[in-house]
Amino acid sequence: MSEVAVPEMMMPPPAMPAAFQVEKPVPGPGMGDFSYVGIDAILEQMRRKAMKQGFELNIMVVGQSGLGKSTLMNTLFKSKVSRKSVQATSQEKIPKTIDIKSVSHDIEEKGVRMKLTVIDTPGFGDQINNENCWQPIMKFINAQYEQYLQEEININRKKRIPDSRVHCCIYFIPPTGHCLRPLDVEFMRRLSKVVNIVPVIAKADTLTLEERDFFKQKIREELRANGIDVYPQKEFDEDAEDRMINDKIREMIPFAVVGSDQEYQVNGRRLLGRKTKWGTIEVENIAHCEFAYLRDLLIRTHMENIKDITSSIHYEVYRVRRLNENNTAIAHANGTGQILS
């Protein structure tokens, strides 16, 4: 029996030491460092970019003269942002037609930069005959949409299209205590279709709490009866969580506000308020007026949502209408009479 010598290279490889175990990793949580990819870092990247770019906000204020629109804007942003603070005029004359005046400011807080534009509409509702006084305002809002649209369809368009669209329109209701006036209904009915309307009861320091509640209820009923959808609109609630938050807000609108840019000493603190012989009305005290709720809604919690609804709903409605108009025009010009989808 001959032994065949097994050449060395055919010998089996040395057994793997037990320490070097090779296994296939199972993807998913519970594996320690293996399961962390790091995709949540994209939020930080977005945030950094947003901080660099800054934000834009365009607010329009509409209401009769003397309802405190400019003062409220100054109070909201704690600085002199309204048209009156920028102009040199001391005498206020009611203009013959409605003027649309835009004033822009760059403001910054905690590293966040914002370009705030306040659009004032002096002359609204001040004439003897106020028919169609909403038309210049509608025209202005649509002109902003048009400008954005033109920029968007341009061949060489800018990286970041400057956004001059009106994000929010604050409508000032005079504190009559009874109900909405026909002018209020007409205006809000037409404009709630093109822009976010936030109605507020101006100069609310002339109403007692009971009168205020009654007035608010009346206003809400009338808005419902006329099919006017003010911000936050019910149909744009995204999910149950949003609906819950917005329902609470909808039960409180319109907010009864008092504005002031004067400080007074109250209980050892300096506060914004209005001083009268019978007491001092503190603007930021929610027992006195609802300014704080308005500020929180507009600035601290729903600002992004307001801008979102403007760009993804109101602007899109305008765009679709314009495109359809154009398609009909082309179809007619071509003589085909066919509407392109």
Next chain:
Amino acid sequence: GILSLSLPLSLSLCLACCLSLCLSLCLSLSLSLSQEKQYVGFATLPNQVHRKSVKKGFDFTLMVAGESGMGKSTLVNSLFLTDLYKDRKLLNSEERINQTVEIIKHTVDIEEKGVKLKLTIVDTPGFGDAVNNNECWKPITDYIDQQFEQYFRDESGLNRKNIQDNRVHCCLYFIPPFGHGLRPVDVEFMKALHEKVNVVPLIAKADCLTPNEIKKLKDRVREEIERFGIKVYQFPECDSDEDEEFKQLDKELKECCPLAVIGSNTVVETRGQRVRGRLYPWGIVEVENQSHCDFVKLRNMLIRSHMHDLKDVTCDVHYENYRAQCIQDMTSKLTQDNRMESPIPILPLSTPDVETDRLIKMKDEELARMQEMLNKMQQQIHDGKDQ
């Protein structure tokens, strides 16, 4: 007697101390309150945007290209800690003779710390594998263009509510480590794609090179990229107000390109830890060890620091170039044939007219310039002949 006197004194001293303490407390309180008073509150804006993005989730499309066997699938699995290719069947060489370049998409939803990412990997099997690889990148460029065109249609359409963004945000190109730099197919591929997508070249299977060899190869590749005019993805410049650590990391990243990577689907145990790696008789290559390869740098760049920028450059540069070209082509066709219906809704006829007039003027000027140059050259040749 003295004791009884000193007691009320000490008491009053105590009282005085207390009063001053209270006063200073009140002062500081009122100071902080008045600071609070100046606070409007729009600094919460980034958080509001944040909340919206977390709800919506993100998407990212990554393309991998390179010859078979470069470790593309393994690298993708290592990067995203998934197993996207478990049902894959590898073809043998006979089957590959008739194979053409395919485009295969894998989609996976990843969620981490509440952030949802819809990741799409676009694979390109068959690229560079044939005997004759002429224009083997055409199916790939066609795919990228198709995604742009789809997005352009959606964006110009009437219903823009839920536009799907399938545009390719980044293309990882795997350069084999075996050669001495870029091969002709590498150069042609990258040049065909560099104006359509962010190209990130990688040196694949870097564990077959020593550190010196890697350095030489990287230098060579960098030099060739510059020489051939290939526009690979450029990392954005650091802001001056970034912290030093970030700037240092950014500098290191830029100096390391192209990144030399290794991937692994297996876990090995070394130095008492379990790591992803490759087990060789002469040692263990650890994927996440920065001294072994640049995998960690790639992962950090792709996911943790530059994902958003990759998407931005795709949207703002590559897509806009495509769109501008598309519109120009369309308007030139329209002016030729006035009765043609526009395939995509465009706005008031005045706009295209103005644009086409401007374009025609531009082309005219260009033609005039070229004519002048030609005349000059002819003159020079003429003069040269005379001498």
